[in-house]
Every structure is written in C-alpha cells, then in structure tokens.
Amino acid sequence: MPDFPSSEYAARLLRAQAMMHAQQIDALFLTTEADIRYFSGFRTAFWQSPTRPWFLIVPRDGEPIAVIPEIGAALMRETWVADIRTWSAPHPDDDGVTLLANVLRGYASVGMPMGRASALRMPMLDFVRLRVGLESVDFVDATPLLRALRMVKSPAEIEAVSAICAIGSRAFARAGDLFSEGMALNAAFRDFRIALLEEGAEEVPYLVGAAGQGGYADVISPPTEAPLRAGDVLMLDTGASRHGYFCDFDRNFAIGHADEAAKAAYRTLWNATEAGLAAARPGRTCAQVFSAMAKVIGDTSGGIGRLGHGLGTELTEEPSLIGFDHTVLEVGMVLTLEPSMAIGADRMMVHEENFVLTENGPHLLTTRAAPELPVIP
Amino acid sequence: MPDFPSSEYAARLLRAQAMMHAQQIDALFLTTEADIRYFSGFRTAFWQSPTRPWFLIVPRDGEPIAVIPEIGAALMRETWVADIRTWSAPHPDDDGVTLLANVLRGYASVGMPMGRASALRMPMLDFVRLRVGLESVDFVDATPLLRALRMVKSPAEIEAVSAICAIGSRAFARAGDLFSEGMALNAAFRDFRIALLEEGAEEVPYLVGAAGQGGYADVISPPTEAPLRAGDVLMLDTGASRHGYFCDFDRNFAIGHADEAAKAAYRTLWNATEAGLAAARPGRTCAQVFSAMAKVIGDTSGGIGRLGHGLGTELTEEPSLIGFDHTVLEVGMVLTLEPSMAIGADRMMVHEENFVLTENGPHLLTTRAAPELPVIP
Numbered sequence: 001m002p003d004f005p006s007s008e009y010a011a012r013l014l015r016a017q018a019m020m021h022a023q024q025i026d027a028l029f030l031t032t033e034a035d036i037r038y039f040s041g042f043r044t045a046f047w048q049s050p051t052r053p054w055f056l057i058v059p060r061d062g063e064p065i066a067v068i069p070e071i072g073a074a075l076m077r078e079t080w081v082a083d084i085r086t087w088s089a090p091h092p093d094d095d096g097v098t099l100l101a102n103v104l105r106g107y108a109s110v111g112m113p114m115g116r117a118s119a120l121r122m123p124m125l126d127f128v129r130l131r132v133g134l135e136s137v138d139f140v141d142a143t144p145l146l147r148a149l150r151m152v153k154s155p156a157e158i159e160a161v162s163a164i165c166a167i168g169s170r171a172f173a174r175a176g177d178l179f180s181e182g183m184a185l186n187a188a189f190r191d192f193r194i195a196l197l198e199e200g201a202e203e204v205p206y207l208v209g210a211a212g213q214g215g216y217a218d219v220i221s222p223p224t225e226a227p228l229r230a231g232d233v234l235m236l237d238t239g240a241s242r243h244g245y246f247c248d249f250d251r252n253f254a255i256g257h258a259d260e261a262a263k264a265a266y267r268t269l270w271n272a273t274e275a276g277l278a279a280a281r282p283g284r285t286c287a288q289v290f291s292a293m294a295k296v297i298g299d300t301s302g303g304i305g306r307l308g309h310g311l312g313t314e315l316t317e318e319p320s321l322i323g324f325d326h327t328v329l330e331v332g333m334v335l336t337l338e339p340s341m342a343i344g345a346d347r348m349m350v351h352e353e354n355f356v357l358t359e360n361g362p363h364l365l366t367t368r369a370a371p372e373l374p375v376i377p
Numbered sequence: 378m379p380d381f382p383s384s385e386y387a388a389r390l391l392r393a394q395a396m397m398h399a400q401q402i403d404a405l406f407l408t409t410e411a412d413i414r415y416f417s418g419f420r421t422a423f424w425q426s427p428t429r430p431w432f433l434i435v436p437r438d439g440e441p442i443a444v445i446p447e448i449g450a451a452l453m454r455e456t457w458v459a460d461i462r463t464w465s466a467p468h469p470d471d472d473g474v475t476l477l478a479n480v481l482r483g484y485a486s487v488g489m490p491m492g493r494a495s496a497l498r499m500p501m502l503d504f505v506r507l508r509v510g511l512e513s514v515d516f517v518d519a520t521p522l523l524r525a526l527r528m529v530k531s532p533a534e535i536e537a538v539s540a541i542c543a544i545g546s547r548a549f550a551r552a553g554d555l556f557s558e559g560m561a562l563n564a565a566f567r568d569f570r571i572a573l574l575e576e577g578a579e580e581v582p583y584l585v586g587a588a589g590q591g592g593y594a595d596v597i598s599p600p601t602e603a604p605l606r607a608g609d610v611l612m613l614d615t616g617a618s619r620h621g622y623f624c625d626f627d628r629n630f631a632i633g634h635a636d637e638a639a640k641a642a643y644r645t646l647w648n649a650t651e652a653g654l655a656a657a658r659p660g661r662t663c664a665q666v667f668s669a670m671a672k673v674i675g676d677t678s679g680g681i682g683r684l685g686h687g688l689g690t691e692l693t694e695e696p697s698l699i700g701f702d703h704t705v706l707e708v709g710m711v712l713t714l715e716p717s718m719a720i721g722a723d724r725m726m727v728h729e730e731n732f733v734l735t736e737n738g739p740h741l742l743t744t745r746a747a748p749e750l751p752v753i754p
Contacts (some may be wrong), residue, residue, distance in 0.1 A: 197567050
C-alpha cells in the first residue's frame with residue numbers, strides 16, 4: 001500500500017538522523033502532511049479535514065513514532081511505522097497533547113519546522129499547553145535540516161516525479177483536440193483535468209491558468225466562463241500528482257492566431273529556459289541560474305519574485321531560483337524553471353519546465369515546450 | 378470573478394463585527410485558506426504552494442485589509458477587498474512581517490484561531506518576530522467567534538453546498554454504469570472522479586473509499602489496484618467542490634451480491650441516519666442527535682469518534698455530532714450525518730448524508746441513499 005518500499009523510508013530516516021547528530025537535535029516533531037508523509041509514507045486525502053491534528057516524531061536514534069487519531073490507525077499500520085499511538089479524536093479536552101508530551105519529554109532538543117514555508121498544523125493553544133509540561137525541552141528550528149534533506153531526491157522520488165511529468169506531458173500533447181475557439185475557459189479546465197486523470201494522474205490538486213488577447217493578466221486564478229477567442233493566449237499550469245509526487249509546469253497555446261508581441265514574449269521565455277538549463281550545473285547556485293534567466297528576460301520581469309523552485313512531494317519546495325538564494329545545486333535536485341515577463345502594461349506570460357539535476361546537467365522530466373508559440377487552428 | 382456578490386461578504390463582515398464588539402476583539406488576524414476566503418472571496422489553488430504566507434486582517438470597524446504576496450494582487454483586486462498591501466515574496470528576510478506589524482500595531486486585542494481545528498499558516502519564527510514588535514497587542518483566541526460565525530450558513534452558502542451535493546448525487550446515480558466486477562479499485566476512483574467533473578464539480582479535493590468482502594477495513598485510504606470482486610462492498614466518499622464549497626457524502630454498493638451481515642449493517646446505518654434526521658431540530662444539541670443515532674447503532678460504533686459534522690467551505694467544519702459537543706442546532710446550519718459501525722472484528726461500514734437545518738427540520742441536500750444495500754449486478 002505505501003508508495004515506496006520500506007527501504008526508501010529507512011534511507012530517509014538515516015539521512016535525517018545523520019543531520020540530527022551533526023546538529024544536536026534529539027528528535028523532529030512534525031505536524032504537516034508533507035513532512036509526515038515524507039518520513040512515514042502515510043498518504044491520505046483526509047488532510048482535507050482540518051478537525052484532527054496528526055503528529056510524527058522522528059528520534060535521532062530509533063524509529064519514528066506516530067501519534068495520531070484512531071481513524072488513521074489502520075492506514076498507518078500499512079506503512080513501515082511500527083510505533084503507533086492513537087486517541088479517539090476529536091476529544092473533548094486532550095487532542096493528543098498528553099500522548100505527545102509522553103514522547104517528547106525524553107528529549108533535550110526538539111526540532112520543528114519554524115522557518116520559510118512552514119506552518120504549525122495543530123491548535124496553537126495545544127502547542128502552548130504541550131510546552132507548559134515540557135519546560136526542560138528546547139524547541140529549535142529544524143527548517144534548515146528538513147530543507148537540506150528534502151531538496152535532494154532519491155532515485156525513487158525522481159522516478160515518481162518523472163512519471164507524473166510524463167503524464168502531464170501526454171495531457172498537454174492532446175491540447176489540439178481538447179481546446180478550441182468558443183470553448184468556455186472553465187470547460188477547457190474541466191476537460192484538461194479529465195485528460196490528466198485519463199493519462200494516469202491520481203489527483204489534480206493544482207490547476208490554474210488564464211486566457212487573454214495576446215497574453216493574460218494573472219496566473220493563479222480559477223477559470224471564468226468566458227469563451228476562448230481568436231488571438232487569445234491560453235495558459236494552463238498544472239500540479240497533478242501520482243503516488244504523492246507532483247509535476248508543476250505550464251503550456252501556452254494561441255487560439256487561432258497570435259500577435260507578434262505574444263510570439264516574441266514566448267520566444268524570450270523559451271530562450272530564458274534554455275539559459276536556465278545551460279546554467280544549472282552541480283556546484284552552481286540558485287542565484288546564478290536566476291541571473292542567467294533574468295538576463296535573457298531583461299528588465300521586464302513580471303514581479304513574481306522567482307524564476308523557478310524545488311518540486312517533489314509538494315507543488316513547490318525549496319530552494320528558490322531567486323537572487324538571494326545562494327543554495328548550491330546538487331545532483332538529485334528536482335527543480336522547475338519558471339521564467340515570466342510582462343507584455344505591455346497589463347499582460348504577462350509564464351513558461352515552466354521540470355528537470356532533475358544530474359552530474360552532466362539538467363535532465364528534463366517534461367517534454368520540452370515547442371520553441372515557437374503553438375497555434376491551435 | 379468572486380463566487381458571491383460583495384453583499385454576501387459585507388454581510389459576513391457585519392456579523393463578525395457585531396461579535397467582535399460583544400467580545401471586545403479589535404481585529405481578526407487570519408492566515409488560512411478557508412478563513413481568508415470566507416471574508417474576502419479570494420479563491421485560488423495557489424494555496425497548494427507552501428512557500429508564501431497570506432494574511433487578512435478583519436477590523437472591528439472598517440473593511441478588511443489584505444497583506445499578501447504581489448503574485449496574488451491581481452486576483453485579490455477582483456474581490457471586494459479594497460485595501461491590499463503587497464510585498465515581493467519570497468523575500469530574503471521580511472515575508473510580510475513589517476507590513477503586518479504596521480496594520481496590527483493599532484489594536485489592543487487581536488483575535489486569531491488558536492483552538493480546535495485551527496492551524497498557524499505562517500512560519501512560527503515570523504509570528505514570534507511579529508509579536509516582539511507588538512508587545513502592547515494582546516493576541517487572543519478567536520476560535521469561538523469564527524466557529525459561531527461560520528457554523529450558520531447564509532442562503533448563498535446553502536445554495537452553493539446544495540449545488541455540489543446535487544452534482545455528487547448525479548455522479549453516484551451513475552454507479553451502475555461506472556463500476557463492475559473485475560475493475561481495479563483505482564480505476565473505479567478515476568472514473569468516479571471524472572464523472573464528478575462531468576457532472577459539474579470544479580475540483581475533487583477529497584475522494585477516499587475502499588472495497589472488501591462484506592465490508593471494508595478502513596475509510597481514509599487511497600485506492601489499491603485490487604480488482605472489485607463479487608461479494609465486495611464498494612464505498613466511495615467524496616468531497617467534491619464548486620465555487621469553493623464542498624459536499625461530503627458516501628455511497629455503498631455491493632458488487633454482484635451481498636452477504637446478510639453487510640445487508641444488515643447497511644439497514645442499521647440507514648436507520649441511524651433516519652434517527653439523526655428525526656432528531657435534528659433547531660434547539661436540540663449535537664449531543665442529542667449523536668445519541669439518537671448511536672442508540673440505533675448500538676455498542677458496535679466503529680471508534681471514529683463522531684457521527685457527523687459541519688460542512689461548507691471546508692470538507693469538515695464545526696460542530697461535531699459527538700457526545701461532548703453541546704452546540705445548539707440553529708436554522709441555517711449545514712451538517713453531515715455519518716453513522717458508522719463495525720462488522721465483525723475487522724470490517725466496517727459507513728453512511729453519510731448532507732442536510733441544511735430549516736425551521737421544520739432537516740432538508741436533505743443529497744439524494745437519499747436507497748434503504749437497502751444496492752447491488753451492482
């Protein structure tokens with residue numbers, strides 16, 4: 001039932017424990033879906049329900065301990081996690097806090113994600129109550145540890161991202177059959193979502209996009225009912241998933257015909273992606289890849305703030321391809337290149353590809369976009 | 378573009394502000410997708426990306442203030458929120474904290490959700506930094522306020538839940554065409570997901586289920602590739618969504634034939650739902666509805682801990698139909714009835730319906746399940 005064999009999770013644990021030894025962290029205390037799934041293989045859509053908190057403790061020595069609602073026990077037992085402690089949730093006054101305190105009491109230093117991109121997925125009042133009973137425990141930021149750990153993907157993870165990227169590429173290859181002038185944008189979204197499922201995606205947690213004459217104003221909107229018009233550029237950006245791993249890329253299509261500004265922007269972004277692919281080498285930094293792409297785009301950057309990011313068991317992960325991120329690229333990192341630029345005052349365009357970094361440079365996981373803006377006749 | 382007219386959000390604001398006056402809370406400080414969407418109408422799949430925090434401040438007097446990454450500005454401008462303050466995110470060292478402090482500094486008492494079912498969707502280190510600059514601000518728990526506010530739905534919200542429940546019911550009505558003996562369970566999931574989209578669902582964030590001989594072992598698992606066998610009970614439980622509102626109900630189907638224990642469990646759960654529908658009246662409590670249902674089920678409750686819950690802009694909302702929840706039912710509450718029971722030692726069954734409470738009692742939003750376990754020949 002879990003997405004990977006136990007050896008995959010055991011290897012992740014060993015890497016984490018080596019870092020915990022080096023950083024003198026006795027245990028990791030995790031509350032979010034991605035962190036808990038990363039170490040346990042526990043995958044369920046039940047995270048959609050905010051009612052119940054879920055906890056995983058990863059000790060520096062020994063195996064992970066799950067402290068979870070009883071409703072999750074059967075599924076957790078199918079993972080490699082052996083130490084599962086449950087309570088009947090929701091509970092009138094103790095939603096796991098006492099169980100949790102009993103586990104954490106033994107540690108001097110407990111690491112939690114507290115930095116960039118982190119969240120506390122438990123009631124703050126419960127976290128305060130937990131700490132009241134654990135004055136001797138030092139809660140420290142484990143963001144750098146988890147970032148370093150999760151940024152470099154295992155072969156199994158790379159295979160998982162590769163599979164969903166191939167699915168996304170096959171769905172985009174059907175664009176000519178799926179989309180046409182006069183079709184409502186929300187119908188285009190629906191049909192593309194169905195195409196992703198037909199091609200093998202298990203879920204489509206992320207599908208955004210836009211259509212507009214010669215470009216679009218926004219890249220994170222849900223679709224309107226407006227029909228596609230000749231001269232529109234249609235963009236769809238999808239984070240479909242399979243076995244808990246995501247693709248994250250987009251494609252642009254001109255409906256009927258394209259104006260010169262749209263064609264030129266497309267070419268510039270395609271070239272910016274080429275520059276990013278050429279710059280991304282082990283030992284280079286995120287900032288260097290960002291600079292190589294930004295140079296092609298010129299000073300017309302759309303203000304999105306970064307030109308790519310990590311990808312894996314979440315739609316966006318660390319690192320960021322941005323000027324201030326000096327993370328050194330390593331073999332096994334899975335990244336997106338996502339150049340964007342303004343077209344005139346009120347439109348923009350965005351491209352995106354996904355790759356894994358090998359010793360020889362990027363290996364594309366997406367079928368590379370056409371070098372010229374494709375036109376759907 | 379927003380899902381409702383501005384008057385809907387203005388009415389929510391007025392109700393919240395009346396409660397804030399009564400509870401002496403100067404402003405609400407919100408960080409999660411559901412809370413921010415509730416007050417602003419800002420809806421995007423971009424919440425899938427954990428990279429950027431988003432903030433909405435709802436003052437006791439005046440209009441909401443959005444403090445958000447620049448990438449969301451265009452979409453936020455389409456909502457009724459006029460005061461939008463942005464920064465370029467991700468930022469090297471100030472992801473909205475200074476902007477946020479400038480807004481919150483003026484308040485003596487700031488309410489945040491800190492209780493049951495809440496989360497802090499921002500880095501904890503940033504929250505600590507924020508408070509360091511705001512020693513004069515008292516951060517208090519706004520869970521009771523938000524719970525009371527969101528539990529009672531407006532006519533527009535009821536219409537939204539009703540629409541997605543009708544979509545779910547139409548998809549389940551196609552079960553006889555969709556599912557058959559020999560079909561892999563994950564293919565059944567895929568085809569049901571597609572059916573939901575075809576019937577009008579915009580997204581299917583939640584689809585869980587199981588199949589097993591005469592019942593199933595677990596209700597929150599993703600599907601395996603195991604084929605449906607004669608004698609299996611297939612259960613699918615979906616939280617599809619449209620305009621940001623969810624249905625949450627399931628259906629059971631016997632493949633080929635059903636054994637007597639499965640048929641009997643089905644009847645008991647159907648009767649438990651009837652008892653819940655009969656008990657749910659304005660003025661009664663959640664605990665009373667729970668008791669009415671639990672009495673029908675007897676002492677074979679599956680340990681899930683509650684027999685229903687609120688439903689709306691999240692898959693599960695407050696209140697809970699459980700013995701310790703003495704919330705008084707009010708007209709306009711949208712609830713699920715979700716009785717479950719064990720079948721023998723290692724199997725179970727669960728039923729679920731959705732209704733809105735009217736002065737005369739429950740008005741079902743789902744097409745009521747058949748009183749006898751349906752068999753797919």
